[in-house]
Amino acid sequence: MRRCKFCGSEAYVQLRSPRLAMCEEHYKEYVERKVERTIHRYKMFRKENKILVAVSGGKDAIAVALTLHALGYEFECLHINLGIREYSEYSEKIVRQQCEKLGVPLHVLYLRALVGRGVGELKTRREVCSYCGTTKRYLMNKFAWDNDYDVIATGHNLDDESAFLLGNVLHWNTGYLARQGPYLPGGNALVARAKPLYELTNYEIAKYVALFDMNLTTEPCPHAKGAKSILYAKVLNEIEEVSPGTKLNFVKGFLKNRELFQEEPVELRACRVCGMPTLREVCSFCRMWGVKEELKLQVEHLQDSEQHDEN
């Protein structure tokens, strides 16, 4: 039986990089300290900031909420109901349970109420996962901007980020590389985005969340496909198996060299419909969903409309 390195009691988890066995108590502390260090290292936010945590119902988003809560940060949560029928109803139910249990305020945006349709019901050549990503990023940012949040924290973890990085390196998408990282500063109607789980793996996060009595969404999205990112994550795990620490060193080495990929700043203008930054006359969100008038996402507005926040 493995013993906790800190107290000698029975180990709950055994990490390979760093090589470390820990009991439940010390593992919880370890993860929370690691998140705290990540927040400081990348200057993500401070206690006095107005923080919005994007929650999906999955283990990563709730891990952000759980660790920030344990570390004494105040924050509110945002969930976007994407209108994917039962799947979205189910996800929203789980998120409501999670936030209630944690005692943190939750705001819910209903895509169907805002634009009349849900994800999967759009006629476009873009893949569903691609325009769903654009939609979520837009709504998250618009909500945070309209309600004066300083930063949006998301559940992106080391597996996501290293897989994304590998895909961008294999294709030498140098533009994407320049904009990738644990913290993307805000400005020009873009609210800063932070990834407090940037240095934690799927495994580490799952073991952390399992310490809490929290329901998680376990259903996969009906639109999810065998994405390339799953393949990249898989091969990185194979390499990690032989060389523990590869994923973390890969993203850290990238961050040290990120300035190599810096490009000329582009000229953004305000979308004619919603005023948010875009390269074109109308931003991709308003264009693809056929939005004709700015969506007002101020909490006061939302509470008067049918997409009210029940929390």
Next chain:
Amino acid sequence: MRRCKFCGSEAYVQLRSPRLAMCEEHYKEYVERKVERTIHRYKMFRKENKILVAVSGGKDAIAVALTLHALGYEFECLHINLGIREYSEYSEKIVRQQCEKLGVPLHVLYLRALVGRGVGELKTRREVCSYCGTTKRYLMNKFAWDNDYDVIATGHNLDDESAFLLGNVLHWNTGYLARQGPYLPGGNALVARAKPLYELTNYEIAKYVALFDMNLTTEPCPHAKGAKSILYAKVLNEIEEVSPGTKLNFVKGFLKNRELFQEEPVELRACRVCGMPTLREVCSFCRMWGVKEELKLQVEHLQDSEQHDEN
């Protein structure tokens, strides 16, 4: 039964990227044209250059010799007998058969005769494969320099190069990245190095060489270990399986972006023992093998000594 895209006869090979089935005759032509295009694209050498092909007995080196021969280039071959007992005797025998069959001049250098020991008999903290690589590169270059060759062609292929690239990207070895590529120009006592198989995979090369009645070394080197590069090649093959063309696009995208990794040129000086370029007072080859006097590798010299060229 698959048919040759060019003549409709039974296909010998089916490639996935580009998607192409070919008979023996047309596949042979395809590979040779591809090598010709690679030579031109990267401005490796011309018919009037004095070309040295480094041959090991394996499929890649002989594929360089076979394609250059078919394309009408004149060249000579160099084999380095590394003094790894039976393994080296066996490799040399195969190389001699290959060159005789092809009717090209072969030079053989004997490490044991030159420095008194063979690979595997050196006391050093460096791994055998690492110092063996340094040794081969030194002797190849010294021989080519002493005998006025314009360029050394080696059998590095797309699998080798993409795996090496992946390893360097995962570790962000930006210095190595700057110096990687299909053609490394010479200068300052370094003879130019060219990789005519840069855009061909292991599979493509094996299918090409199988068209000739050539013996190949099939024994692995007794010092070979489960190197990281094998793991990187394996995961790239997994990705290639799902996205044919990934390896080629990876190295080509890298070449387009290679200038990102350019570093300040370093000041090289002449090794106190042999005069070859080095960062230190004595170059790594002379230092690790304890060489006290310049090895004279001019063919005239070699023919007078015990490491004579029997070809």
